[in-house]
Amino acid sequence: MLRSTISSLVPRATSVARHMSNAAKLTTVEINDVTGIATLTMNRPPVNGLNLELLTDLNNSIQEIEDNKSRGLILTSSNPTIFSAGLDILEMYKPDKERLKAFWTTLQDVWLALYGSAVPTAAAINGHSPAGGCLLATSCEYRVMLPKFTIGLNETKLGIVAPKWFMSSFLSVLPRRVAERALNQGRMFTTDEALRNGLIDEVANSKEEALAKCAEFIGSFSKVNPLARSLTKQQLRAAELSELENERAQDLEKFIFFVNQPAVQKGLGIYLENLKKKSKN
Numbered sequence: 001m002l003r004s005t006i007s008s009l010v011p012r013a014t015s016v017a018r019h020m021s022n023a024a025k026l027t028t029v030e031i032n033d034v035t036g037i038a039t040l041t042m043n044r045p046p047v048n049g050l051n052l053e054l055l056t057d058l059n060n061s062i063q064e065i066e067d068n069k070s071r072g073l074i075l076t077s078s079n080p081t082i083f084s085a086g087l088d089i090l091e092m093y094k095p096d097k098e099r100l101k102a103f104w105t106t107l108q109d110v111w112l113a114l115y116g117s118a119v120p121t122a123a124a125i126n127g128h129s130p131a132g133g134c135l136l137a138t139s140c141e142y143r144v145m146l147p148k149f150t151i152g153l154n155e156t157k158l159g160i161v162a163p164k165w166f167m168s169s170f171l172s173v174l175p176r177r178v179a180e181r182a183l184n185q186g187r188m189f190t191t192d193e194a195l196r197n198g199l200i201d202e203v204a205n206s207k208e209e210a211l212a213k214c215a216e217f218i219g220s221f222s223k224v225n226p227l228a229r230s231l232t233k234q235q236l237r238a239a240e241l242s243e244l245e246n247e248r249a250q251d252l253e254k255f256i257f258f259v260n261q262p263a264v265q266k267g268l269g270i271y272l273e274n275l276k277k278k279s280k281n
């Protein structure tokens with residue numbers, strides 16, 4: 001049933017060994033022959049940490065799906081328990097200056113492409129989805145999540161601040177007072193809590209069911225004129241998109257300044273150390 005499987009092996013050179021997760025592409029795109037819906041799968045073990053390479057592949061895959069005139073995009077993960085662990089903290093901890101710039105710029109590109117995508121988008125959240133993972137999920141139009149996982153913007157727990165456009169995605173889904181409290185608390189919602197609060201739309205008991213529910217959502221537009229639908233979506237999202245587009249350079253500057261603060265570096269170091277300790281126990 002797959003019209004095409006785009007999963008090329010593109011060799012990559014990078015000078016920083018700790019960022020070299022794989023020489024292969026970190027995303028795959030599969031287009032269903034019958035529905036015309038593209039499934040975009042993140043595949044960067046162990047936790048789909050969003051580093052420069054995964055973000056670059058995500059950006060290229062989204063572009064490819066738009067160019068292919070797919071009927072819709074479903075974002076998911078090849079990991080059975082993690083959708084995405086969010087930004088790869090190693091990109092921000094003791095960072096290389098030029099790489100840090102490319103990393104943030106590519107994250108901005110991914111958000112602009114996904115939040116502003118012309119095609120209907122849905123996330124099959126088949127695992128934990130903190131911070132940047134939640135950003136990706138809330139940039140989609142519909143979310144289906146598997147039970148007993150967590151999702152949320154936990155930045156304050158790391159001693160960092162979610163940028164305005166992270167908040168825009170969150171606010172496009174949650175009521176303002178829920179979003180404000182959750183952001184301030186760095187709250188991670190369980191699947192049940194996420195459903196109760198509207199952070200996700202449905203719960204599914206397996207990845208297959210989640211993908212099917214996402215496809216059903218995308219199919220709900222089958223009788224709607226695609227151009228009218230995409231222009232409507234883009235108008236509704238235009239203010240947030242233009243805000244970042246017009247302030248990309250300042251946003252990058254703020255991020256670089258903030259990340260390089262000694263207190264932020266110290267906090268990230270402690271957070272990483274705790275993660276590593278936890279994974280060894």
Ligand SMILES: CCCCC/C=C\C/C=C\C=C\CC(=O)SCCNC(=O)CCNC(=O)[C@H](O)C(C)(C)COP(=O)(O)OP(=O)(O)OC[C@H]1O[C@@H](n2cnc3c(N)ncnc32)[C@H](O)[C@@H]1OP(=O)(O)O
Pocket residue numbers: 046047049081082084085086087088089090128130131132133154155158160161162163254255258259272275276277278279280
């Ligand atoms: C006003 C000015 C504003 C300007 C803007 C300024 C700043 C904004 C900046 C940043 C915004 C950042 C958003 C983010 O996304 S930060 C990342 C947040 N992510 C997390 O907190 C998740 C942390 N991870 C976990 O909770 C768990 O790992 C998880 C539940 C995802 C999975 O648990 P599991 O038990 O399966 O796996 P672990 O054993 O914990 O992990 C395996 C392995 O992976 C490493 N790791 C996990 N997450 C990350 C990560 N996000 N980055 C890097 N590395 C990660 C973990 O350390 C283990 O490594 P190892 O010990 O096996 O080497």
